[in-house]
Every structure is written in C-alpha cells, then in structure tokens.
Amino acid sequence: MNFRSDNESPAATEIMAAIARANEGFVHSYGADPITARLDELFGDLFETEVTVLPVISGTAANALSLSLICPPYGMVFCHQHAHVNNDECSAPEFFTGGAKLRPLQGPGAKFTANALREAIEMTGAHGDHEPLPAAVSVTQSTELGAVYRPEEIAAITEVARAAGMATHMDGARFGNAIATLGCAPADVTWRAGIDVLSFGATKNGALAAEAVVLFRPQAEAGRRRSRAGHLLSKMRFLSAQLEAYIADGLWLRLAAAANRQAARLADGLEGVPGATVQRPVEANEVFAILPPAVIDGLEGRGIHLHRWPGVANQVRLVCAYCTRDEDVDAVISAARDAAQT
C-alpha cells in the first residue's frame, strides 16, 4: 500500500483511454494537432476567461517556465520557504530565469500572508542596483504542507504584489485538490484573485505526465522559451489528450475530491492512535503527522509506504491519491493502532 506520494500512483483509466484515442494515424506535430488546438478554448471555458495554454510534462517545467515569463534574470521571486520551486527543483527557476533570486517567506502550513510579503518587499530597495528587483510572487495551491489558500488570501497577496509592480504565479501541482476543498470556481482563486500565470497540475491526480502552463495575461514568446528548454513535444497530441480528458466532465475534480476524502478519513483515524498528532489543517490530500517511532516502523514493516519527512523528528507525510481506497486507509489506521499498542 502506498501513501508515500501521489506521484507514485498509476494513470487513471480515463486518461489512458484518451491517450489511446489520440493514437489515430498521422497528425501534425509540435502542437499543430486538433487536440492541442482545442485546449485554449477548453481551458478558457473552465476558467471563464481567455487563456493561453502551454502543455508540458512536469511540474518543475511548468513552474520554471512560468517564472521565466514573469521574472527577469535580475529579478527576485518571493515564495514560501517550503515552496517546491525553492526546495525541490534543483534550481530550475534559477536556471530558466537566468539567475533570478528566490526570496523565501515564512508561515505555518507553507502558506504566507499578504503582510509577510509586504514586510519582505519593504526590506528591499535600500541597496539600489546592488540587489535584485522584486519582480514576481509564487504561491502554491494546495501548499507543500497540505494547506489551502482562500480566494481572499490570494487576492490580498496579489494586491500587495501588484502595488509593488510584481507579477504573480500559482504553483497548482495539486490545484484540483485545492478547488475540491474550496468549492469555488477555478477563476475565483486564480485570475479573479489576481494570478497571472498558473501551473495547472494533472500528473499527481491521474494523468500520465501532463501539466499546463495557463497564461491569464499574454506573455512574450512563451513558446520559444518552452522550445529551447526541450519541452515542446513532437507528438504533442498525447500530452494534450491527457489534459483534455482531465478537465472534461469534471474528471479532475472528481479524482481530487476522492483523494481529499480519503485524506480526511486518514487524518481522523490517525488522531485516534495513541501518541499520534495530526498536523492540521488537512485541507487537501496530504496528511502530516507526528507518530511514535514504533508506529512509523510498524507501518513500514507492514508494507505501508510513507514519507519520513526530512528535518522534523518523527514526522511523516501520508498522501492519498485519486485511487486510494477505503480499505487502504482503514488498513493504515488499523496498522497504526496495532503498532502503537505493541
């Protein structure tokens, strides 16, 4: 049983079927195929506004490409200290932007506030040309610690950013999980809340390998930047087909809601385990908990994969995927109880 990462889950049946359907004869390459041609409109419908969509195959590619569009080489990107762009992309943002500086912010649940951003911005400016230009802000939705920003929180952050002349990016590697929790329109927490560019993730939530850079404002030569990063697929149809199926008929939200539901069940169950502390809020599909060492060992001993979180003693992360079943969660809770009693 695997709760280590939603990245370890298989691709959803609907996605696999869409890939198979796309495999019909010859079509033009590099995005000149009919499926790709539909994406701007389909995502435009989803987001209730005109958008440009650039499909890519990884979240790191989506984030780094997005940031390179809104932050110059001499710029500074504000993000949370625990942001994926700051910690888990081997300096891809620095690479794609040509050397921009990431400026980490603090805050519980890997969320930062508009005030924290404002204070950080106010600390810049005294050094003139000796310091990078505050240029961009990146928020993660849902966050790397499983929390979710409310639309008004995003709006407050982007208002501070806009006032300082900065552009805004949302890392939505788990965007579906956030929307499933919020119950709002995707627009409400993105462009209506002031977001300029969104990394819209699908891979963790059922796709094979598909993410979309969604531009709510036109950005110069995004296509050339994608191309020179090696991210313009020749057989683009297979990538676009995943994205099309993912947003068709609300599949993405159904899958995300399923994962969230299991995470909530898991959190509830773990709270009843002696010695366990679930680190609320569990607002998406990730559960962070402090567990007694014996429980951690016991779970792993029973073949349950989890993520021993680096840097915090006895902290683990358990992630529920779109395909995590009731019995899987039940089994974890039961195993944790057993281990706690031994």
Added chain:
Amino acid sequence: MNFRSDNESPAATEIMAAIARANEGFVHSYGADPITARLDELFGDLFETEVTVLPVISGTAANALSLSLICPPYGMVFCHQHAHVNNDECSAPEFFTGGAKLRPLQGPGAKFTANALREAIEMTGAHGDHEPLPAAVSVTQSTELGAVYRPEEIAAITEVARAAGMATHMDGARFGNAIATLGCAPADVTWRAGIDVLSFGATKNGALAAEAVVLFRPQAEAGRRRSRAGHLLSKMRFLSAQLEAYIADGLWLRLAAAANRQAARLADGLEGVPGATVQRPVEANEVFAILPPAVIDGLEGRGIHLHRWPGVANQVRLVCAYCTRDEDVDAVISAARDAAQT
C-alpha cells in the same frame, strides 16, 4: 497521407501496449521504479558495454542535456551547419550549456569530415582567452539530410576530436534508421568509434515520447542537470516502458528498416517522374528531391503532406515512417506522375 515528418506518425502498437502494462498500481517515482532500474543493463546489452541511461521526452532535451555534460559555458561545439542542434532547437544547446558557442561546419548531405573538423580546430587557438575552448563535437546519425556516417567516418572524426582534447556527442534522433542501413552493431558506430554520449531517439520511430541519453563514459551529475531542466518525470515508468519495449526483441530495428525500405522505394519511384531529381544518397528514411512546382502542388492537392524545404527552390522532403505502407508510397509516385503530365 503524411510524408511530412516521422514526428507526425502515431505510436506503435508495441509501445502503447508497454505503456498500458506499466500502468499497474503504485511504483516509486522519479526513476526509482523497476522498469527504469532495468534500463542500464538492457542498453548495456544492446551496446555491449556498461552505460548509464537517462530517459527524456524530446530530442532537443536529449541533445541539449548531452552537450551540457561535455561542453562548459566557455566551450565551443563543432557541428554541421544543418545540424538540428544548430538550427532547430531555439538555442537549447546554448541555454543548457550556459552560453557555449556552436561552430558550424560544411559538407554535403549534412555530413562533415574529419578533415573539415581538423581544419576548423586549427583555425582556433590564436585568440587565447578571447575565444571559446574547443570542447565538443556533435554528429547526427542519420543526418538531417538523410545521409548515414560509416563507422570509420565517425572514428576518424572522433580521433581528431580526441587529439584536440574534445568530447563527442551523437545526435541519434534517427539512430535506428542509420543502424538498419549500416547493418553493424550499435557499438560499432558509437563508443567503439569514439562517441562519448548518444542521444538515442525513439519518438520518430514508434515511441509516444521517449529518447534516451546514453552515456558511454560517466558524466558528473547528469541527473541533477536533467532535474533542473524539468526533465525528470515523476511517473518515469511510462517513459522507461517505451524505451524497454523499443529495444526489446529488435523492435526498433524492425520499425526503422520498414521506414527505410519505403524511403528507398519512394526514391526509386520519384526518379522516374519527369522533371524530378532525387538528391542521393537516400540512406535512411528521408527523401530529398527537387520537383517541378506543378508536381509539388499536385501532391499537396491530392492530400499528400510533404515538407517544402526552406531555402532551396522546389526542394521537398518526404519522410517515411515505420508505419508507412506500400500503397502510400505507390500513391505518392502515382500522384507525382499524374501531376507531372498535366
């Protein structure tokens, strides 16, 4: 009917089946899955030597990543003027290397000789620190104009490179087509001929999106370079499965041979068309020809997709794919004859 590019072909049945088979339950992500774990050995068997394999999803990624491993930012890469790395990757090599300089060489069929390389190297060195360091050579096999290097030609080139302290890369986007023509062992035209790094292509020849960077010599931190370029797939199994199926049981060579055979048939047929000149050698799966404008228009009017080659009047490229059928080629020849007579 599509002869415009092998990139426009569908994925082969065997590849699709392998992807479907890989979609079983949870496995570890980012290359820690069992399929990826087998690749080094499988490719080692294929190449009769120890290798390290890094799967990526595009030829540009494979080439740019490869060059970044063997050429420093202050280095110079020698390649043919018509090389894909020089013309068709929107400066991806410059991006990945951090600003290296590509030094184009001349030669018919997009091939250059060891002598041409030697002369170009001899023209460097007079400017000291004012000029980039000759660091790497890149050859394309088969070339962008459909020609194939013989093992001894590659060996002569790499000997000149080695003598000048340079490392060597082969862009094998159509490597299968070259080997199908040469009939030699893959080793003979790569590491045994002095190649250090190979971009081993599969996408044009039946894969969905899969290329392998094959390292014949260890290169420091290739994995981190792949990661920061956004090319480390979370669900790597789907990429590795394509590569595994592609080289299993000689599928790659069967598919390439089929494409080559149709290209030879097509070339033969077009030579009989009044006013047509096939630009030999047709050694792989690409046919370059000068056709009367009426023939070009006639083919397109009959729904046959081809590539009007930029820069040369009345020159077209017709590419045969692994799945191009006898009747497709026959139809082109027949249509060309018709159009020539009108």
Added chain:
Amino acid sequence: MNFRSDNESPAATEIMAAIARANEGFVHSYGADPITARLDELFGDLFETEVTVLPVISGTAANALSLSLICPPYGMVFCHQHAHVNNDECSAPEFFTGGAKLRPLQGPGAKFTANALREAIEMTGAHGDHEPLPAAVSVTQSTELGAVYRPEEIAAITEVARAAGMATHMDGARFGNAIATLGCAPADVTWRAGIDVLSFGATKNGALAAEAVVLFRPQAEAGRRRSRAGHLLSKMRFLSAQLEAYIADGLWLRLAAAANRQAARLADGLEGVPGATVQRPVEANEVFAILPPAVIDGLEGRGIHLHRWPGVANQVRLVCAYCTRDEDVDAVISAARDAAQT
C-alpha cells in the same frame, strides 16, 4: 615600436590628469559622484539628444551588456562574421543574454549591407518556435578590418532591422576613428541613423580603461544588469573622469584623427614596398596588408611589433595609436623597404 594594437598604447596625458584631479577626498560611490552625474548631459550634448550613459571598463563589457538589453535569451543577433562580438569575446554576448544566438553575415571589410541583412532575416521564420527570434543587429564602427560605414549605410541597415521588429547596436570600440574619418556629427551615424545602443570606446584611443554604453532609447534595468556582471565600480569617479576628459574639448576626435593620419601615411608608404599589397580601404587607424614573408620577418627583426593576422597567409595588421609619431611610421616604411631588398 609598436603597431600591434592600439590596446598596447599608454593612456593620454589629459586622461591621466583627469584621473588625478578626480582623486580629491571622499565622494559617494557606485556612480553617485558629481562627475558621473554630469555624464548624461555631457554625452547628451555630444550626441544632440537625451541619452543615458553607463560607464564600464572594457569593450567586451560594453558590447555584451548592450546586447543583453536588446536581445532576449531566445533571440538572434545578426552581426558580421568578423565582428568582435562573434570572435573575440569568448561568448560574452551569449553569456550576458542568457544564450542568444549570433548569426554571422558576410561582406568585405567586415561590413555587411542592408541587403545581406534582409536576406538573412528572410531565411528565418520557417521553423516557428524551433528557431530563435530575430531580435537585434550589431554593426561595428569602424570595423574590425578598418573600414567605416557611411551614415546612409547604417540607416539602410537599421531600417531593415526596424521593419523586422529588431533593435540595433553599434560596437564603437573605435568610434572616434570612424567619426574623424566621416567628419559628420556623432548623431548622424548613430541615433539619427537608427541606432538604439552604442558601445562608445575610449580605451583604445587614449583612456586607461573606459567605455560608455550610450542608450539612445531607455532600456529597463540596465543598471542592475551592469551590477550583476560585476561592472558597477565602487570608485566610479575614476572611470567617469576618463570619459569626461575624453569628450571634453574634442580630445577624442583629435586623438583619433592623429591615429588615422598616421595609418594613412603608413598605408601610402607600404604601397611603395615591393611585393606589398595594402588592403584598402584604410579608413580608420588600422592597416591590413599582405607582405612578403621576408618583410614581415624583417620588421619583427627590427623590433617592430605587428599582428600576424590568423587565417590569411602573409597578412599583417598594423595599428596606429593616437600617440604614434611621424618617425615611427617612417621607420616602419624604411624598414619594410630595407627588408624587401635583402
């Protein structure tokens, strides 16, 4: 006696005096000093328009910084094959732009024409996102082979550039020598002829180490780009003082005219040497000539430093500096005659 390069000449008395005068007590650093404060206006007067001036200490810095302002990482810079930016800066333009592509053009005297540029531009565009964006043009004035563009030649080039949406740069490492020859206003061959950014050189013509990036159109964050390249001097006054003295009272033109005059004398004299061919035009301070090997050896044997030009048999370059004297030139001519007769 040294005719190898004007870079080997000492600093002019007037420049040394200006540096000494600037060394009075404490002044604000990083360009907040009174001398630097005057530069925009002084250069504005010289160029008869509003300009922004960024002093730097090398021609490579001036060129690479300039190009980074007008060419994005995914852009293409058109320049002559023999351009300093293409050949003698160890890929500094690629480094500063973040990987832009230099596209070399041909033409005698290291000059290219508006037509050559137009044809090169027309060869782009067929590859879509696969090729870099034509973004900038760089011309050298006077050229690396000692020729000078007429204002109307520059205007024709920049018109082609502008029509293609490109910005324009002039490498004026020997700008003074060009103006001394043309006798026109500096404006006539720069912004009035459509140039956006000028590398205004002083080092080769009497300064200790001083070049100015002169912006005829505002460019975003040029200061931050200079800073992160390590080219923002703390004691900027010493750099600005050189530039101020250099353009005050026409010093720069007097020095350049003196150098040009000696080059003309040298060319005339060498033409009378048996077996020698001076490669006209000698329009600035550089003389290129094919000399009999015995003459080259003879000159060097008599302690006369010259530059054996790489790549062309028996070709030498002799450069006259602002401080080259009549007797120096006479001595070269006399030595060449002697050597030719032995």
Added chain:
Amino acid sequence: MNFRSDNESPAATEIMAAIARANEGFVHSYGADPITARLDELFGDLFETEVTVLPVISGTAANALSLSLICPPYGMVFCHQHAHVNNDECSAPEFFTGGAKLRPLQGPGAKFTANALREAIEMTGAHGDHEPLPAAVSVTQSTELGAVYRPEEIAAITEVARAAGMATHMDGARFGNAIATLGCAPADVTWRAGIDVLSFGATKNGALAAEAVVLFRPQAEAGRRRSRAGHLLSKMRFLSAQLEAYIADGLWLRLAAAANRQAARLADGLEGVPGATVQRPVEANEVFAILPPAVIDGLEGRGIHLHRWPGVANQVRLVCAYCTRDEDVDAVISAARDAAQT
C-alpha cells in the same frame, strides 16, 4: 567628513604613483605586460605558496568569478545570510555560476560556525536530484558586520566543507583589515586554513579599482571565464600596477592598520555617548552602533556621512578608511556628544 563607506575614499598616493609609473610607452595588452607577469610570484611570496592571480576591477567580479570556478550550475553555495555575495551583488553569483543556489547561514557578527555549516549540510541530501549539490562555502573576512574569523575558525569550517566534498572561497574585500587585526601570516587564515580561492580586495583600502582572485589550487579556464565576463582588461598593466604597489613593502597592511586604529578609537568614543551602544566586536574598520535618533540626525546635520543600516531601527554603520584622520574621528565623537545633549 565621510564615514559612510571606505568605497568613498580616494586612492592612496602610492597607488596613484604606481599607475603613473605604469604609463610608460607601449606594452603588450590583456595581461601580457611585465607587471602582470610578476604578480603570481609576488602574491606567491606574500602567501608563501604557489598561486595564480587574476586581477579584476570589482569585488563583485572577484567573488562571482571565484564562485563560478568552484560551484557548478547545479551546485549550492553556503554563506552567511548577511554575506555580500548573498545581498549586495544583484545575483552576480547566480549569474556567473549559471544558476547555483545560495544557502544562507545564521550567526552573530555575520560569522557562521563550522557547526552551523555542518547542520546545514546535514539537512541536504534527502531530496536526491531534486536539490542542488552542496558544492562550495564562502566566508567573508572581515565580515560585513566588521568581525574577524580566527584561523582556527576558518580551519574548522573548511574541514567540514572538505569532508562534504566542497570547495571553499573567502571574500576578502577587507582582507587587509582582518590580517592587520589578526597579526598572522596571510597564509594562516587562507590556504593553510583550507581556503581554495580568495577574493583579495584592494579598492576599499587605497586602490583605485583593483581586486585579485587568488587561486591556491589550479582552476580550469579561469581566464576564459574572466574574459567572457568582460573583465579581462586590455590595458591590464594599470590594474596590475595597483596590486603590485598595494602589496609592496606592506603598504596594504599599513593602510588597513590605520583604518582599524581609527575604528577602535571611534568605537571607544561612541561608547561614552549617552544612549549609544556600540555593537561589539569592532575587529576591523567598521563600527556598528545603535544611536539615539537625535544623535544620528545631529551627526548628519553636521555634515558627517554615515550609513543608516537598513532593517534595524537606529542602527548606523561608520566605516574608517585608510586615510581617516584623528581629527575626523574626534569630530564625530564630539558631534555625537553634542547631539546627545541637545
């Protein structure tokens, strides 16, 4: 009177004289002159070991070039949060390295300990290819807050670095001030303590614009990296002459000692000012103090330039230069007392 920065001081008489002496006739350019030729040996004598010296014109250039030699694009540089490389160089290290990540450490006086470094290193490694490779450590001597590392502190830091396979850099923009305080051999706190590369500063301490990158271990192609950054001066003799004069006869230490002495006097005097708190240790030429607002205003009102330190209320920095006089310091103390009593 200026206590704002040693960067605002004039050049020392001895340095100006050396520049004037260097201005004799023609010499070879780009470092092929006799003065530059002597530098390796002169610095070798000073440091009691074989070294390679690359003169550059700014501290940012020295630091960024140094880091690019020892940290790859996918690497991580550990440094203090207040390090100049982290805060005051507009991402020059990121630019020169091609996107490396700076990892800030904490510690009083802008010093960090070997333990702090060890703990930070231990926090890496859990993310595999997703995080940059710990590659380099940079310490500043004396620090940005005026403190000085003891040789054994440096040795402990470099021992931790070495054990983790990392290389080490010292930012010695105020290296003379540190050595004047320590009284040890320059070797003791650099290569004997495990430092690989030193930015040896002269500009703040009497030079016009001169810093030396001193390599204690050979580094590949440092010259080409300098060249492509635009930092290879054509008239290098003027830069090398400053460095030669600076280290000849102990000038650098005499100048630094004079500055340190005045800083000590200034600190003593300010401690007697009501409401003032000097932030010890004052180990070099910088005094950090918390002063009553009225005192800060009073000093500025009396024409005394100081640096209101950003980020800390009522904190100022006063820097003594090599040429700060007894009466200047006395005047500050007296003015502060006056202002405190009003």
